[in-house]
Amino acid sequence: MAEVGFARFSAREVAKRIGYAVGTLYNVFGSYDRLIVAINTRTFEQWAAYLEDRLAQPSTDRIAALVEGYFSFAAEHMPLWTAIYDHRLPPDMAMPEGFAARRGALTDVVVREVAAVLPVQLRDRAPRLARSLVATVHGHCTFALNGSFALLGETAPLDMAIARVRESLAASGASMPLADTG
Amino acid sequence: MAEVGFARFSAREVAKRIGYAVGTLYNVFGSYDRLIVAINTRTFEQWAAYLEDRLAQPSTDRIAALVEGYFSFAAEHMPLWTAIYDHRLPPDMAMPEGFAARRGALTDVVVREVAAVLPVQLRDRAPRLARSLVATVHGHCTFALNGSFALLGETAPLDMAIARVRESLAASGASMPLADTG
């Protein structure tokens, strides 16, 4: 998946490379969709670990570090990252047991960091605000990587994303380092 | 495309339904990717027309109308809308001549409306801010429609998107109707 991306990924090629027959893959994963779900859930976990690793390094602005980490993980693992959003479960198929929780770990990191900068009396709003800020950053990251921003002449998508996040956190009374106005 | 979605769309089925052979489609559009580009550009234009139509109806909050229009077009034409972002041009293929401009019409609508609420001395910032706000709304819309928000327990993605947009516009000194806090 990391090499060829979602569109050119195939179970046959996976089987060939690991030295098994296609049928074995299907016996193990059940279906093509479940194989993709397994791969993408693994990517989510790598992503969360990547962010935690960045946060573990000393930094004055952990929120900016999160946004940058979101962008750079996507950029450094573009085929894996886009596969997450390229894949859609069939309408009749639910996310297999346990996978949803493993994926949620990524959001948990953001909720924790958002809560840390909110005034104590507003910390219960952190989960909703965090989800919304992830969506904001996701939108900017998507347009940055799929060329939409470039097509429109935008050259600094990351700066825009950070600015939007800071504005929303400020509107909720968060205490943060001053913006780096370059 | 509107019926079966990006993953199950095929040129063969198109040819069958319009009563031509596959080769004819290939001769007309050149490749599968160019066929998809043509379809998706058409969707962009329908989307822009959809937004203009909504703005033509009397409204006290044109910004909110834009965000709602973004969401509702996506929801009402989910397979068409997702096809736009599911498709990625091969690295060696540029967007065919003229298609980029046709797609940009959608952003132009947003730039115009953002400029209208900004203080006159800041109107030159409208293009960049508008692009960023589109990305913000796009992120929320994506998570709303692909089930990410539902999985995390979020029940009002549209409200969140509008709130984020209002915060960012307010931070730029925009004059807008008061938020509906109902």
Add this chain to the structure above:
DNA sequence: TATTTTAATTGATCACCGTCTAATTTCGCA
């Protein structure tokens, strides 16, 4: 160890796909 039971693995088969080419049909115009 010899035998039986269970688990793992295979690959041929099916109905599709995008792409391409040679051959054919249709059309516009002299």
Add this chain to the structure above:
DNA sequence: TGCGAAATTAGACGGTGATCAATTAAAATA
């Protein structure tokens, strides 16, 4: 009417996901 150009076609090629009866390997039992 005839001809050259344009449009259209069928079919081949190498792929795809999915399936499942048959086979092989491993484990459990006697």
